[in-house]
Amino acid sequence: MDNLLKNCRLCPRQCGINRYENTGYCGVGEEILGAKACLHQWEEPCISYRNGAGTVFFSGCSLHCCFCQNAPISNEIKGKAITVRQLSEVFLRLQEQGADSIELVTPTHYVLQIISALDMVKHRLGIPVIWNSGGYELPETIRLLDGYIDVYLPDIKYFSSDISAKYSNAPDYFEYSSAAVLRMINQAGKLVYNDQGGLIRGTVIRHLVLPSHRHDSMKILDWIAENTTPETALLSLMSQYTPFDGIPDSCSELRRRITKMEYNSVVRHAQDLGLDGFIQEKASASADYVPDFDFSGLPE
Template sequence: MEYNYSSCTMCPRTCMVDRTKSSGKCNAGSHVKIAKAFLHKWEEPCISGVNGSGTIFFSGCNLKCVFCQNYKISQENFGKVISTEDLERIILDLQQKGAHNINFVSPSHYIYTIAECIKNLGKSLKIPIVYNTNGYDSIGSLKQLEGLVSIYLPDIKYFRNESSMKYSNAKDYFNIATNAVIEMYRQTGKAVFNDDGMIQKGLLFGI
């Protein structure tokens, strides 16, 4: 499904900005921007395994926590704009290098492009997709990933509204993240691991 970037409501911020001309809270335009793509060996053991997780860091972020360890990427929007075809090539390259999975980090503001890429790759993509998110995702956008993402990895950052307001300017965080997690679990069901202990589908929490 082609996304209408002229009034963005892709995530719960519902900025309604025209991303072809400017950007909202996430700093993202309508074209994908990434900061880094590599084999990540220090994710959860069932994600990184021996070879590493084929990790792609997207630039910008829709939550922008003041304590972010990737501040340059999430808040200063460090990275390079690439085409959808470039992103598909990067995914295949990581797979060819032996990645156990493709791990999209901070993907909430690029969900529609991600869905398009996975669909375009079809059967040439043989490893699971991990959606590694801050949990501030809208249900309508998550539904675009049904049948495409195998593993959800939400980082649940706050329980108290006062804290989420203070550190991420998102007073509805816990309610939004709770509903997002319910939708993620609806899509994946119970976790499944292969004989090597690598997760193949399911929901994993970072807290």
């Protein structure tokens, strides 16, 4: 672990910095910064099916999207420092509280610390571990997670490199996210459910429809239809995009919600392609989905 952090190339940014001395594009060094740990009810029905996912929100991010709804923790890097052992104890505490799963949100830059924490307690966890990421990942980093992660919940945010360059400074986003998703599917295998309808193995690909970009959304759906099967991957189509005050002038087209027409056309495309999964109701788009990052659930 030490060597990989001393020359960090864990995500496509490949900063090559020593995280014991510096912070990289993700904004964090070697220390784990958490934002909140709680039971989270708002995930897909097969993820939050009983008491809610036992979610750990991490601070920092390798994407820094200009419309990020979690900007205080992703871009401003507000977080509470916790040790690997404390993180493993958080996992056990969430399980004791009745969590349906352990859900790791924006975890990529902490992959090594998370593996160490899981090494301490995975044998005591009777619930699946979920990797909920922005999708901008290296397949070789996903390979490190083999045997640790049961369910992958990645985004595919953009198809066009112009759009990903503009909003996330990542012209290579689709190239990496599509390769990472295929690696995740290969690792997680076929979808497996428990007797309560909870997903205990497999991959769910999330896509949030953005204002003015429904045709980009459709290209992502085309790729999913061509490259995955209903036995191994579900689609989760999301309508909840909510603009926040800090969107820059250069991205002013994102200062509105999506219209019914935009969303319905993407939904129709998913249905025409026969994609299986979840389609969020347009009416449920709300800022309520953004939790209050108050560091609750983390050690004092």
